[in-house]
Amino acid sequence: MALPSSIGKVRPAKPGGRTIERTTFVLPKSVDAADAQRAHCLVLVNGPDAGRRVTIPAEGLVIGRVPPAGLVLPDGDVSRLHCRVAVAGDKVVATDLGSTNGTYVEGERLIGGAELAVGAVLRIGTRLLQLERLTGRQLRQSEAQDRDIAAAVAYVTALLPPPLDTPAIQTEWCYEPSARLGGDAFGHGFLADGRFIVYLIDVAGHGAGAALHAVAVMNLLRQRALPDTDMGDPGAVLACLNRLFPMAAHADMYFTAWYGVYDPATRLLRHASAGHHPAWLLAGVELAAIGTRNPMIGAVAGRDFKVGETSLPTGASLYLFSDGVFEIVDHMARRWTLSDFTALIGKHRDDPAGEAQALLRTVRAEVPSGALDDDFSLVIVRLP
């Protein structure tokens, strides 16, 4: 909302000689004009900075792989200076600058220049950009929302544990929040007696509300601060969370959870899941589901949560993930299921970027836009 530039008191003449004093907010015309004036923007639809919005300045915007392009897209298929987008009155015109791989508008290769309609999608290399037209007010609101989401992402990311590298246990993880920000959170660490705990939660829904809920749960788990609860007992931990976070008292939000406690001395894993798909254990070439059936956290009061036990062989790896890693629609318009993702487990172990990052890259490559709808959270625990 625009702030008043000045506040004055006026005394308008009234019939009968009476005057009424009232306060008037005087807004400068420039603010009204700025609010009414519409700006053209390009929204990055896919890639690591999906959701980012770039205003097209009056002098136009050159898009390319390196500066001096105004919008730099570090993509091997983008030419150094690839295309120019200019505003002419109410129109936006895109012109290819002789790029190697071409500029495409709604799938059609651009020959010279062409007008872009609002909503049109521009493809440059592998990157997709959509034209938007916003008022100054909408633009500021959008920027404020983007900042809120970015702050929430930074907060969640700051709470995630550093990867672990000990002789008995190693971890790697990948957390890629979606543009709308889901409610994923995860963590791991050691109890005082040397046992290792690892957990992942996924709050239903998207946005700052889901993220806040996830952060509240994660902070309790990180600080081992569940009241009267043995953090080494997965069933007790989930039961306590179920008591602390009933849906009815938390804006109808529930979450799914997977919680495991591993004893390196005995190689025994005790685990419990609540509304969450199993974790997966890779031992040699054998893949096994590790989970128990319980309802999600917050939905039913007074529940006991079933616990499972599994012995983990030497060299085994445990894969724990949110549904965002497999709930995608691929290039063939086919909706993936859990088994599509589990078929990839172990296939990228030797990837120089790490298996978790390689799995993210592989899944993302299956999505036509390259942008995932939900958070991608994956934790891999290796047990030499």
Next chain:
Amino acid sequence: MNADYQDVTGALKVALAGRLDTEGVGDVELGFSARVATSAVPVIVDLSAVEFLASLGVRMFIATGRVLAAKGGKLILFAPTEEVLDIIETMGLDEILPVAADEAAALALAHG
């Protein structure tokens, strides 16, 4: 996402069709909650044409079922596809709301 409401023998039948994802839930949630939560008779929900059930769809069923249960009502899901049944079972929704194989079984539960 579509929702069709029909009075059947002593129950309100809601036939949902489409994908119950974020957008789909947005399409039907207001009407679904209003019609179902105020129903004076048991409610049976036909899932046979629901292609996908996301967490927000599960939340809609649980929240509405809780309101109905608080006044002695019943919400029964029936005829989910194999894929949707898999999601229901993974999330443990079938431990919260009854899930029947078909309409006849749902009506039997409604009047049981």
